[in-house]
Amino acid sequence: MRIQHAFRLITLAMVATIVGFGSYLWTEEWRAYAVAQHSEAMLQAFRATLVAAEKVSAERGPSNAALGAAPGVAAGALLRAREQSDASLTAAIAMLHGANCPECGAAKGSLEHARAQLAAARSQIDRLIARPLSERHDVQRAVSGMFTIVDEILRVADGPLSRLQRSAPVAAQHAVSARFAAELREYAGRAGSEFTSALVSNRPMHSEERERLAGDLGRVQTLGDQIQQRVSFQLASKPGLRDADTALHKRFFGDGLAYLQKVEAIGPAEPRPTTAELASTYVPLMAPIVAMRDAVLDVAQAEVQADTTRAKRRLGGLLAILAIITSFVAATFWLFAKRVLRPLTLATEATVELAEGRYDGPTHVWPKTDEIGAIFVALEQLRAGLLRKVALEHERTTLIARLQAAVTHERAQMMALAQARDAAEASARTKSSFLAMMSHEIRTPLQGILGLLELVEYSPLSAEQRRQVRLASEAGQALRQILDDVLDYAKMDAGRLRLALAPLDLRGLFANVLSLLAPRAQAKGLQLQQWVQPDVPVQLVADGARLRQILLNLVGNAIKFTECGSVDLLASVEPTSAGEDVLVVSVADTGIGIAPEDIARLFTPFVQGESGPARRFDGTGLGLAISRQLAQLMGGELMLDSTLGVGTQVMLRVPMPGCPDAGSPLSNSERREHRAEFRLA
Numbered sequence: 001m002r003i004q005h006a007f008r009l010i011t012l013a014m015v016a017t018i019v020g021f022g023s024y025l026w027t028e029e030w031r032a033y034a035v036a037q038h039s040e041a042m043l044q045a046f047r048a049t050l051v052a053a054e055k056v057s058a059e060r061g062p063s064n065a066a067l068g069a070a071p072g073v074a075a076g077a078l079l080r081a082r083e084q085s086d087a088s089l090t091a092a093i094a095m096l097h098g099a100n101c102p103e104c105g106a107a108k109g110s111l112e113h114a115r116a117q118l119a120a121a122r123s124q125i126d127r128l129i130a131r132p133l134s135e136r137h138d139v140q141r142a143v144s145g146m147f148t149i150v151d152e153i154l155r156v157a158d159g160p161l162s163r164l165q166r167s168a169p170v171a172a173q174h175a176v177s178a179r180f181a182a183e184l185r186e187y188a189g190r191a192g193s194e195f196t197s198a199l200v201s202n203r204p205m206h207s208e209e210r211e212r213l214a215g216d217l218g219r220v221q222t223l224g225d226q227i228q229q230r231v232s233f234q235l236a237s238k239p240g241l242r243d244a245d246t247a248l249h250k251r252f253f254g255d256g257l258a259y260l261q262k263v264e265a266i267g268p269a270e271p272r273p274t275t276a277e278l279a280s281t282y283v284p285l286m287a288p289i290v291a292m293r294d295a296v297l298d299v300a301q302a303e304v305q306a307d308t309t310r311a312k313r314r315l316g317g318l319l320a321i322l323a324i325i326t327s328f329v330a331a332t333f334w335l336f337a338k339r340v341l342r343p344l345t346l347a348t349e350a351t352v353e354l355a356e357g358r359y360d361g362p363t364h365v366w367p368k369t370d371e372i373g374a375i376f377v378a379l380e381q382l383r384a385g386l387l388r389k390v391a392l393e394h395e396r397t398t399l400i401a402r403l404q405a406a407v408t409h410e411r412a413q414m415m416a417l418a419q420a421r422d423a424a425e426a427s428a429r430t431k432s433s434f435l436a437m438m439s440h441e442i443r444t445p446l447q448g449i450l451g452l453l454e455l456v457e458y459s460p461l462s463a464e465q466r467r468q469v470r471l472a473s474e475a476g477q478a479l480r481q482i483l484d485d486v487l488d489y490a491k492m493d494a495g496r497l498r499l500a501l502a503p504l505d506l507r508g509l510f511a512n513v514l515s516l517l518a519p520r521a522q523a524k525g526l527q528l529q530q531w532v533q534p535d536v537p538v539q540l541v542a543d544g545a546r547l548r549q550i551l552l553n554l555v556g557n558a559i560k561f562t563e564c565g566s567v568d569l570l571a572s573v574e575p576t577s578a579g580e581d582v583l584v585v586s587v588a589d590t591g592i593g594i595a596p597e598d599i600a601r602l603f604t605p606f607v608q609g610e611s612g613p614a615r616r617f618d619g620t621g622l623g624l625a626i627s628r629q630l631a632q633l634m635g636g637e638l639m640l641d642s643t644l645g646v647g648t649q650v651m652l653r654v655p656m657p658g659c660p661d662a663g664s665p666l667s668n669s670e671r672r673e674h675r676a677e678f679r680l681a
Contacts, residue, residue: 014329018322025318033311038101039168040304042160045099046175047297048092049157050182052111054290055081055088056118057150057189060143061279064196066129067139068275082122089115092153096160103159114152121145133200140197140209150186157182168307174300177230181293184223188252188289191216191260192282199275204268213264217257224253231296244295247288256285351379450476499543499633506540506583507532510569513551520559527566528555535573540583540656546630550638551585553623554650558589561648565590573656582636583656588649594642602640603628627652 062078093111096104124142165172194213198205235242453473510530521528558567570586603624631638636654
């Protein structure tokens with residue numbers, strides 16, 4: 001017991017020393033490593049934001065070229081520039097999302113807002129490009145609209161920069177130079193954009209345009225001096241930075257500014273370059289600015305990576321120290337192994353054998369009758385119990401295997417059912433396609449037959465012959481209607497039916513439908529009435545042919561199932577909770593009505609209210625199904641309310657898009673005249 005107690009005390013002391021000392025050192029070094037990693041993430045987010053600002057600024061070049069050219073001339077370059085801008089903004093947002101800083105959430109929101117502003121500015125530019133050159137009068141406003149977007153993106157870059165100044169001051173100094181270079185690129189681009197309005201209008205620059213140009217060039221010179229002052233002390237040790245500085249002063253501050261001054265000095269009678277020519281010459285001269293930005297960012301990246309490398313090395317040294325301490329503890333542990341750990345090791349081996357399922361051999365025998373000896377006795381008893389458990393486990397495994405076989409058989413049956421279902425669906429699609437094809441093929445000879453019957457009807461015939469020809473013509477027209485219904489249903493079932501929206505005179509459409517069906521109503525002594533509320537506009541935007549098809553079907557059904565009384569066609573406008581108006585067209589009759597249990601199945605294709613050989617009314621059962629699908633295609637719904645023996649009301653509700661020249665609702669006098677005009681007896 002004394003040895004075990006001493007071993008515990010020594011072990012606890014060593015463990016406490018290692019844990020305390022190692023935790024302190026590890027926490028400090030890990031904090032330094034985390035700061036270096038965070039600085040690298042901030043620098044990457046800062047770089048991505050500056051690249052996004054540069055790409056959006058560079059988009060103005062193709063935009064200016066397109067504004068000064070005929071519609072469609074510079075569309076390809078503009079599309080590529082916009083794709084690059086969108087990609088850079090997406091990359092910047094992703095970098096800020098992964099940077100995990102308190103300001104990054106607001107920065108992402110600012111970039112999303114900048115993206116929305118960019119979309120609005122693009123829409124304004126696209127509208128100007130679509131106009132003729134002589135009508136592009138608001139070019140300067142469209143071009144200036146993109147300036148604020150770049151300013152907002154550059155302000156977003158200041159967030160990662162401020163974090164970088166706290167975590168990596170040396171790298172932040174280079175990042176500030178890159179920030180100045182990004183702003184220099186923006187103001188250099190703005191200076192070129194000041195010519196756009198004058199070049200599009202083929203005129204000299206106004207005084208205010210020259211003042212803006214002078215302000216932009218003054219800002220360009222100031223930023224260039226600041227960049228030169230910040231990087232001058234590193235030019236000797238950084239060849240890449242030196243080359244970028246040389247190219248910047250030679251190409252941009254030399255050739256680029258000279259070119260702008262040359263374009264500004266062009267007289268009224270001298271030929272001026274187009275916006276495309278200005279962009280193709282001036283934009284490449286701004287490339288050294290971007291190269292300078294990337295060069296100083298590369299220097300900052302090298303500084304941050306050096307900090308990360310140093311932090312890694314310190315962590316490695318700490319691990320080495322911990323390894324030495326661990327070795328010391330291991331040596332101490334070995335001193336006590338022979339006196340304490342050896343019997344424990346034998347007991348552990350016996351336990352491992354039992355855990356691995358090796359129950360055949362007996363456990364080790366410890367000659368002494370102390371606590372360790374009691375452990376070995378208990379292990380032997382455990383081995384005997386595990387042998388009994390193995391036998392039970394074998395029986396359980398057999399039962400599980402049988403259950404798995406049953407589950408496998410059930411899955412096979414389910415797969416067979418799924419295959420049968422897929423085959424049935426494929427067969428249904430094939431039948432639908434065949435039905436549509438055959439309906440279309442039958443309509444062609446049927447049209448010929450109807451035409452011949454019409455010609456025969458106008459020839460000299462006896463009364464009986466004329467009656468027979470008329471009956472044949474009516475039968476052919478009924479067959480054609482059936483084929484049209486089948487073809488429409490097949491198109492909708494295949495998803496190939498499209499609406500053709502156009503301005504529509506709803507009252508004229510009602511009059512046409514009622515005039516077509518008036519003979520059928522008069523033959524049965526029914527009254528056809530049309531009621532259009534005064535708040536229904538004179539014109540709507542809808543598919544007139546499909547709306548007419550729905551009304552013909554609904555009014556035709558009402559006449560078919562009404563023996564006496566009237567059929568009313570009503571139209572009104574109802575507001576919705578969303579603030580939109582809905583056109584409500586109702587067809588009400590005083591017919592036989594429908595039982596409540598039959599209402600739901602009436603919208604099923606090929607199903608009618610009456611079935612069997614004793615039914616009184618003909619038809620295919622497709623009319624209501626087609627009408628409901630057309631209503632849904634229009635974004636509306638078709639509802640039916642009926643009372644058996646009293647009558648039926650079918651209500652069509654569709655959204656009511658307005659027509660630009662739809663006109664105002666009818667006055668009171670016009671309303672009375674209109675209501676009287678289409679009331680048919």
